Each structure stands twice: as C-alpha cells, then as structure tokens.
Amino acid sequence: MDWFVTEYSKRCKYKLDMGKSCVRFKKMEDIPFELIGELTAKFTAQEWIEIYENSIKK
Template identity: 70%
Template sequence: MTYKAETSEEYIAQLPEDRKEPITKLDELIKKNMPKGLEAGIGYGMLAYYVPKSIYPDGYHCKPFPPLPFINLASQKNFIALYHSGLYAKKELYDWFVNEYPKHCKYKLDMGKSCIRFKKMDDIPYALIEELLGKMSVEEWIKIYESSIKK
C-alpha cells in the first residue's frame, strides 16, 4: 500500500491503529541506530532511510534524481515490510540474518531478497533489527552498490 506523506509523522498518522505502534517503534529504532551518514524521509511511498546526494551525488539506478536507498519501512495490506538493501547485496549478511532470526522469533521467517515481512505485530525482533543496522556502513553499501548492482 502506498501512502501520500511528506514526513514520517504524516505517514504513521494514516496507518490502521494496529500498525501505528510497531511502525513508530521501528522508525525510531532505525533512526537511532542507522549507519552514520544516512538520512530519513519518504521515498517510493514508504518511510525511507537513504544515502543523501551530498554523500553520493550519482543517485539511484538510471535515475540520478532520487538518493540511493538503503532501508525502507512500509505498512502493506497484510504485513509490515522492512527492506534492507544490504541483505540482498551481501550474501554473508543475508545468511547471518536468516541464521539469527529463529533465535529472536517464534514464527517462521517470511522474507524475499531484501524484504522481511512481519505478519505478527507482537513478534517483531526489534533487538535483531537493531543489530542488523550496525552490520553495514554507508561506505560499504556504496562500494557494494557500485561494484555489483550499478552496472
């Protein structure tokens, strides 16, 4: 689902009641622990945490005007989605996360390439997400992006 918002507060205000608390908690957790250099805002209709143009002026993909995304957070129809580009781009990070997840949650991991889907609002592994946020720096993300994703 896409929400029209210009700030995280506007985004969260539009959410169903059962999503407001977990999204707020995740947003605060990400902002507090995201790699140094990232900025928070809205991107692609989601909460976005991205590499600003002041650090990476080339921007994202073939469209240089958006900043380089790194983490996104969204309330979808049936779940909360946390997108972490590092999970898609770095196999060791993905493997670490998949191995650690069962230690933090009682339900099975529901994950795509970079998308972690949380269907149970009471089983979001906040401590694991906090640890994930410290596993990749902005500099490492840019290096991986340029060497393996940006062609």
C-alpha cells in the same frame, strides 16, 4: 544476510518470511526490533545500497 537468517531462527518463534529486499511480519508484536538493530549496525548505508542493487539486477 546469512547471519540474520541464522539469528532470526534462534530468537523468533515464527518462520522467516523474507523476499529479495524485505522481511514480512504478520503482527507488530512479532517484529524483533533488537535483532534488526544489530543487523543494521553491521553495514554502512552504502553497503546496504550495494546489497540491494545487486539483488535487483539478477
């Protein structure tokens, strides 16, 4: 997730609004679809599930 935070700040004009398992956007036109696509390509579905489960167990 560090990669996403770094890339988001480089590519987007607004501050990242991120929770434990979500990213919030105020306007549809501000969603960086290409960046989100790159992020999802970096992990398998099982890896995403493990990241999510580890974040909610804390």
